[in-house]
Amino acid sequence: MALQIEKIKKSKISDVDFNNLKFGQVFTDHMFECDYENGAWQTPKIRPYQALAFDPSAKVFHYGQAVFEGMKAYKDENNDVWLFRPDQNQERINKSAERLDMPAFPKEYFFEGLTELLKLDKEWVQKGEGNALYIRPFVIATENCVSASASTNYKFMIICSPVQAYYAGEVRVQIADKYSRSANGGVGYAKAAGNYAASFYPAKLAAEQGYQQVLWTDASNHEYLEEAGTMNVFFRVNDTLLTAPTSERILDGVTRKSIIQFAEDKGIKVEVRPIKVTEIVEAAKNGELLEMFGAGTAAVISPILGFAHKDEKFELPKVENSYASFIKKSLTDIQRNLAEDKFGWRFKVQ
Amino acid sequence: MALQIEKIKKSKISDVDFNNLKFGQVFTDHMFECDYENGAWQTPKIRPYQALAFDPSAKVFHYGQAVFEGMKAYKDENNDVWLFRPDQNQERINKSAERLDMPAFPKEYFFEGLTELLKLDKEWVQKGEGNALYIRPFVIATENCVSASASTNYKFMIICSPVQAYYAGEVRVQIADKYSRSANGGVGYAKAAGNYAASFYPAKLAAEQGYQQVLWTDASNHEYLEEAGTMNVFFRVNDTLLTAPTSERILDGVTRKSIIQFAEDKGIKVEVRPIKVTEIVEAAKNGELLEMFGAGTAAVISPILGFAHKDEKFELPKVENSYASFIKKSLTDIQRNLAEDKFGWRFKVQ
Numbered sequence: 211m212a213l214q215i216e217k218i219k220k221s222k223i224s225d226v227d228f229n230n231l232k233f234g235q236v237f238t239d240h241m242f243e244c245d246y247e248n249g250a251w252q253t254p255k256i257r258p259y260q261a262l263a264f265d266p267s268a269k270v271f272h273y274g275q276a277v278f279e280g281m282k283a284y285k286d287e288n289n290d291v292w293l294f295r296p297d298q299n300q301e302r303i304n305k306s307a308e309r310l311d312m313p314a315f316p317k318e319y320f321f322e323g324l325t326e327l328l329k330l331d332k333e334w335v336q337k338g339e340g341n342a343l344y345i346r347p348f349v350i351a352t353e354n355c356v357s358a359s360a361s362t363n364y365k366f367m368i369i370c371s372p373v374q375a376y377y378a379g380e381v382r383v384q385i386a387d388k389y390s391r392s393a394n395g396g397v398g399y400a401k402a403a404g405n406y407a408a409s410f411y412p413a414k415l416a417a418e419q420g421y422q423q424v425l426w427t428d429a430s431n432h433e434y435l436e437e438a439g440t441m442n443v444f445f446r447v448n449d450t451l452l453t454a455p456t457s458e459r460i461l462d463g464v465t466r467k468s469i470i471q472f473a474e475d476k477g478i479k480v481e482v483r484p485i486k487v488t489e490i491v492e493a494a495k496n497g498e499l500l501e502m503f504g505a506g507t508a509a510v511i512s513p514i515l516g517f518a519h520k521d522e523k524f525e526l527p528k529v530e531n532s533y534a535s536f537i538k539k540s541l542t543d544i545q546r547n548l549a550e551d552k553f554g555w556r557f558k559v560q
Numbered sequence: 561m562a563l564q565i566e567k568i569k570k571s572k573i574s575d576v577d578f579n580n581l582k583f584g585q586v587f588t589d590h591m592f593e594c595d596y597e598n599g600a601w602q603t604p605k606i607r608p609y610q611a612l613a614f615d616p617s618a619k620v621f622h623y624g625q626a627v628f629e630g631m632k633a634y635k636d637e638n639n640d641v642w643l644f645r646p647d648q649n650q651e652r653i654n655k656s657a658e659r660l661d662m663p664a665f666p667k668e669y670f671f672e673g674l675t676e677l678l679k680l681d682k683e684w685v686q687k688g689e690g691n692a693l694y695i696r697p698f699v700i701a702t703e704n705c706v707s708a709s710a711s712t713n714y715k716f717m718i719i720c721s722p723v724q725a726y727y728a729g730e731v732r733v734q735i736a737d738k739y740s741r742s743a744n745g746g747v748g749y750a751k752a753a754g755n756y757a758a759s760f761y762p763a764k765l766a767a768e769q770g771y772q773q774v775l776w777t778d779a780s781n782h783e784y785l786e787e788a789g790t791m792n793v794f795f796r797v798n799d800t801l802l803t804a805p806t807s808e809r810i811l812d813g814v815t816r817k818s819i820i821q822f823a824e825d826k827g828i829k830v831e832v833r834p835i836k837v838t839e840i841v842e843a844a845k846n847g848e849l850l851e852m853f854g855a856g857t858a859a860v861i862s863p864i865l866g867f868a869h870k871d872e873k874f875e876l877p878k879v880e881n882s883y884a885s886f887i888k889k890s891l892t893d894i895q896r897n898l899a900e901d902k903f904g905w906r907f908k909v910q
Contacts, residue, residue, distance in 0.1 A: 234617070234706035241616060263611040266591060266719050267584070271700050274624035274753030275760065311760035346706050350621050351757075356584035356696050356721060358790050360760040369616050371706060386745070393743030393779035395736070397758045403624030404754010407701075408747045410625065410661035410710040429743035430780040440708050 213322055217330065218258040228336050231374050233508070234344065238331040238370040242323040245352070246313055246364035254319050256327055259369065265354040269361040275351035276403035277306035280507040282373075283328055283343040283559065285335040286547040291328055291559040293345075294545045296321070298464040303347055306400035311360040312349055319366075320347070327368055328559045339546075340375025344508070376509040382516040383438055383502075384421035385487055386412065390429035391437065391459075398459035406440065413439065423504070425517060427487060428459065435485045441504030441512060442466035446533050447493045448500065450479045465505040469537055471553060476540075478533065487519060494524040502526060503534040510545075511538040563672055567680065568608040578686050581724050583858070584694065588681035588720040592673040595702070596663055596714035604669050606677055609719065615704040619711040625701035626753035627656035630857040632723075633678055633693040633909065635685040636897035641678055641909040643695075644895045646671070648814045653697055656750035661710040662699055669716075670697070677718055678909045689896075690725025694858070726859040732866040733788055733852075734771035735837055736762065740779035741787065741809075748809035756790065763789065773854070775867060777837060778809065785835045791854030791862060792816035796883050797843045798850065800829045815855040819887055821903060826890075828883065837869060844874040852876060853884040860895075861888040 218239045226236055237259050244254040270276050279299040284292050300321065304314040324345070328335070335343040347368045351361030389412035392398020397405060409424065416424050423439035436454055437443055442463040445452040451473055456462040473480050493499035494517075502514035513534045516525040543549035547556060568589045576586055587609050594604035620626050629649040634642050650671065654664040674695070678685070685693040697718045701711030739762035742748020747755060759774065766774050773789035786804055787793055792813040795802040801823055806812040823830050843849035844867075852864035863884045866875040893899035897906065 232705075235704070237617060259616070261613040261615045264614050265611045266609070266717055267587060267696075267721075271620060271626055272628050272696070272698060272753060273756035273760075274626060275757040276621055276624060278622050309761055310757045311764050344706070346617075346622070348622060354585070355582075356694070356719075358756050360764065367616055369706075371617075388745055390743050390745030393740050393746065395738055395740030395762075395779055395782075396743065397754075402754065402757065403622060404747075404752065404757055406623035406708050407625040407660045407752065407754055410623075411659055412745075414661050414710065429745055432745075 212253060213326060214253055214255045215326065215330070216255070216257045221333070223333055226372065228341070228372060231372055233373055233376065234371050236371055238334040238343070238372070240327055240330050242327045242368040244315070244319060244323065244366045246366070251313070251316060251319060251366070254323050256323070256330065264352070267354045267356050269351035269353050269355065272356055273351065273358060274404040274407070275310050275312060275361055276348065277303060277310055277312065278346060278348035278401050278403065279303045281345040281347070282507055282545070283335050283345060284546045285337045287337065290547065291332055291335050292545065292547055293557040293559060295464050295468065295555045296324065296557050299347065302401065302462065303349065306402055307349055309397055309400045310402055312351070312364060315349065315366045323368055325559055327370065331370055334370065334372050336372060342373055344371045344373045346371070378422060378509060378512055381422045381504070381512055381514050382420065382518070383423045383425040383514055384416040384419065385425045385435070385517060385519040386427045387432045387520060389424070391426040393429040394458050396458065399456065399461055401461065409440065421518060433486060435487055435490060436460050438504040438514065441506035441509070444469065444503050444505060445485060445490055445499065446501035447498050450481055451533060452481050452483070452485050454485055455482050463505060465507060465510060465541070468541060468555065469505055472537060472540060473533070475552070491519055491522070491524070494526070497527070500527060500529050501532060501534055510541055562603060563676060564603055564605045565676065565680070566605070566607045571683070573683055576722065578691070578722060581722055583723055583726065584721050586721055588684040588693070588722070590677055590680050592677045592718040594665070594669060594673070594716045596716070601663070601666060601669060601716070604673050606673070606680065614702070617704045617706050619701035619703050619705065622706055623701065623708060624754040624757070625660055625662060625711055626698065627653060627660060627662065628696060628698035628751050628753065629653045631695040631697070632857055632895070633685050633695060634896045635687045637687065640897065641682055641685050642895065642897055643907040643909060645814050645818065645905045646674065646907050649697065652751065652812065653699065656752055657699055659747050659750045660752055662701070662714060665699065665716045673718055675909055677720065681720055684720065684722050686722060692723055694721045694723045696721070728772060728859060728862055731772045731854070731862055731864050732770065732868070733773045733775040733864055734766040734769065735775045735785070735867060735869040736777045737782045737870060739774070741776040743779040744808050746808065749806065749811055751811065759790065771868060783837060785837055785840060786810050788854040788864065791856035791859070794819065794853050794855060795835065795840055795849065796851035797848050800831055801883060802831050802833070802835050804835055805832050813855060815857060815860060815891070818891060818905065819855055822887060822890060823883070825902070841869055841872070841874070844876070847877070850877060850879050851882060851884055860891055
């Protein structure tokens with residue numbers, strides 16, 4: 211492939227206050243894009259970040275045929291820029307795309323586009339704890355036609371947004387007992403655009419009752435715990451870490467799988483198995499539920515302080531030796547090139 | 561409200577071959593749009609149909625926060641233009657929007673925009689059997705931000721596409737026993753963009769085996785029949801018409817409810833109740849399953865000639881006095897102002 215690069219004339223970076231960033235609202239100088247037409251991906255391009263013209267009939271507006279990924283880049287004290295397991299995101303965006311009948315994006319295009327984009331916009335990756343560049347690869351259906359069938363044309367893009375430490379405030383969750391996020395045979399395991407829109411209304415209802423996230427359960431009987439908000443979820447019962455197995459309904463999160471591997475390596479017992487709501491409620495009542503946390507790219511680990519199930523409310527204890535704090539610190543140290551990369555997870559942008 | 565109208569300088573209608581239209585690819589001279597900003601719908605506008613600029617971070621591209629409707633306008637021999645139960649579509653787009661945490665679009669804006677647009681583009685509604693103007697109202701999330709939460713900004717649009725008689729070819733369906741379309745607590749009842757993207761891949765797999773549509777079943781056990789492709793579905797067993805009740809999982813189709821009302825008025829027995837796969841398979845084996853058809857705006861009624869369930873294949877008999885033919889003719893006569901409008905379904909555009 212021959213990547214075409216058109217650089218900006220003047221960077222807009224001096225307009226940005228890196229100490230007052232709202233998540234996902236400021237974008238770097240350049241963007242990567244590649245169009246799928248006539249059955250093939252065309253010449254990939256890096257161009258100045260800009261609005262693009264879309265026909266009102268573009269299929270993405272009507273049928274939600276769109277998938278995405280979320281990644282982060284970090285800069286160490288030597289000004290080197292690092293990614294965390296980008297191969298996982300590259301593989302997963304194609305798995306998501308397959309489920310929505312969209313073409314796979316070639317691995318070499320993905321990595322050359324990503325690397326060149328990050329090299330061009332390297333100044334936007336800020337050093338220091340909590341600072342990172344959030345990276346959003348996505349694919350959208352661009353055929354101009356309102357018939358309800360898979361698009362013939364697509365656009366793959368990568369855009370990047372500088373972010374500070376992600377802190378969602380104190381998080382308590384409400385266990386879903388009416389709404390559902392996904393079902394067997396559905397698209398819950400994919401980072402499909404429509405999964406997120408479907409979660410906004412239940413999340414709003416939970417927020418109105420004082421809960422920052424929905425703790426999703428299976429659609430059939432609301433009997434098993436699945437994900438928290440847009441993150442995978444972990445439970446610490448006594449000294450064991452529990453998380454649901456990935457499935458058709460549950461996203462195969464990169465942070466999730468890294469936590470499992472890291473924790474096991476540290477001698478923490480991890481059980482990956484279906485987790486009943488009743489089991490967690492019981493453990494909370496017995497004082498055996500010591501921690502709960504969400505796991506995802508944006509927050510890495512987001513501690514959950516309490517939860518509600520139907521009319522019952524539970525607060526978790528304050529624990530010393532918190533798994534969440536230990537694992538979050540350890541993973542971010544690996545991500546930021548501050549600790550040994552025992553598992554080969556870091557990827558240097560060069 | 562003050563509807564702003566900017567007319568085209570020169571119509572492109574003379575470039576269109578109305579005898580060779582592909583569904584949903586040609587659009588009329590004008591489009592209607594209205595933006596939601598700062599918590600309110602702004603001045604609605606009719607403008608020349610054109611591409612619009614979107615930032616790559618617009619939420620619709622990432623989170624599938626988008627809903628739509630499908631309607632048709634018909635022209636009678638007096639050059640009057642008619643809609644079919646547009647109040648139903650107006651109500652439903654707001655129900656869909658609510659489920660995706662999007663603001664309702666005011667009824668008066670909807671009808672003034674729709675009416676003025678159709679008056680401006682009246683020449684695009686062609687007379688004659690099968691000819692119609694397909695109308696696509698839709699709403700998309702336009703906030704420029706990649707955080708996974710409901711958008712602050714939206715765009716409501718109506719675009720119109722001239723269509724000929726919809727004929728999907730011979731349709732046979734495959735009963736879903738792995739993939740699912742929706743679940744309890746989900747968004748199946750809404751015309752949510754993501755529902756459609758999720759159906760493309762299972763539809764492709766069915767097509768590879770020679771079936772033009774998937775006959776969807778419940779996600780829990782694939783035990784009950786729900787919808788066919790993107791249509792509601794009816795079964796004629798002996799002289800009774802069966803269709804599933806609407807639910808969280810099943811779209812409350814305008815054609816569906818019109819068929820039920822019309823058929824009952826004609827003395828046809830209609831049972832609206834959960835329908836087991838085993839019951840239909842049994843009826844097919846016994847020779848009691850006389851007809852199956854899909855019901856939706858695009859095709860009105862789409863006869864289904866046969867179906868597969870797991871490894872069994874069934875062909876339906878050729879029947880005299882087909883319910884599908886009779887009901888389709890009767891409904892389209894009402895739609896086209898060729899028959900009495902006993903139920904008050906027609907709406908004159910004026």
